[in-house]
Amino acid sequence: MLQETKETKQITDRKYLVPFILITSLFFLWGFARAILDVLNKHFQNALHISITHSALIQVTTYLGYFLMAIPAGIFINRYGYRRGVVFGLLLFGMGSLLFIPGAAVGSFYAFLGCLFIIGCGLVFLETAANPYVTELGAKETATSRLNLSQSFNGLGGIFATLCIGQFLFNNTEEGGNVAVPYAILGILVLAIAVVFSRVDLPEIQHQHTSEDEAHGSNISKLFAHHKMFVFGLFALLSYEVAEISINSYFINFVTGMHWVSDRTASVELTCALAFFMVGRFLGAWIMRKVKATTMLLICAVGSVCCISVVLMCLGQISMVALLCNYMFEAIMFPTIFSIALTGLGNLTKTASSLLMMTPIGGCGFLLMGMIADRTHVVMPFVVPLIGFLVVLAYAIREYRIAKCN
Helix, strand or coil: CCCHHHHHHHHHHHHHHHHHHHHHHHHHHHHHHHHHHHHHHHHHHHHHCCCCCHHHHHHHHHHHHHHHHHHHHHHHHHHHCHHHHHHHHHHHHHHHHCCCHHHHCCCCCCHHHHHHHHHHHHHHHHHHHHHHHHHHCCCCHHHHHHHHHHHHHHHHHHHHHHHHHHHCCCCCCCCCCHHHHHHHHHHHHHHHHHHHHHHHHCCCCCCCCHHHHCCCCHHHHHHHHHCCHHHHHHHHHHHHHHHHHHHHHHHHHHHCCCCCCCCCHHHEEEEEEHHHHHHHHHHHHHHHHCCCCCHHHHHHHHHHHHHHHHCCCCCCCHHHHHHHHHHHHHHHHHHHHHHHCCCCCCHHHHHHHHHHCHHHHHHHHHHHHHHHHHCCCCCCCCCCCCHHHHHHHHHHHHEEEHHHCC
């Protein structure tokens, strides 16, 4: 009987191998696109002579696209399926990238923000489709580990973006490199991938109908009324996004504001930090094959709270080491919270995913960090991510206790 179960799982894995590889490639793409934002902040501060608070509109605008389009993306994917959702997202992503060409000709900061808003709208379609889809491509027991593995390539995309684009934009000239060049290349590549996805067959995952499906009311009302831990998970994921995106966006400003390194070197250090992040996800995916996801989340939440506390103590290079270590601890949080929050939701999964994908609006937390940095010391803004990680810790404790009781 045990042997039959193992064989069934192997057959299921083989069946979904090609869709898994294709979908995982998307994680690299949006990791690349989101990491560029962390370089653009300092680039536009230098080239357009704007403040940290002003440059934070880059994150606000991009993640506003996530917030406004998440529910429409969920509705679209519910009606037309994962594959069409991916293709539509890639088209928006590609068009927004190519619009950087006329945006650069205009030379207006707000023209660039318009392009980034369109890209954000495209990325939320990709993430709303890909994140829950990966959790469905195999055994439920390995869903969290599988999503962490896919999300590892998100970190790899971030490494390439900060290293390559950072070195291109911070070229030791006053205005830096032409931002339209990398976005034009990215736009062409993304549209080519859209053509590939329009021609492949991604199997739709069917769920059994339950009494909840027959009940009156919208899917969103059902989630908020009957799935309290999903709501807590939604809030925890929002808090994580506030912390993670804000730290990435502020990283270059922090290390240069402490007068440790130049802008060009800072982009390399951010690349190293994202390498820690990627390694953390690969390790997390492997460890969670043997350790419960709830236990892993609790350990990592404690680690992040401790690391950011050390950064706030302003201990020089010790704080820098603590900041790098935090990237290891925070790495598994998004896919782990996402997967745990979706557990047992059945036909509500796509709607729940769209709500979870509204959480990158937490990237607006960088605006608050910028306001604090412009008015106080460069270390003080880390209070914002500390609060975010404390919320994640509270959620992790609750889920750990539930898992222990079961």
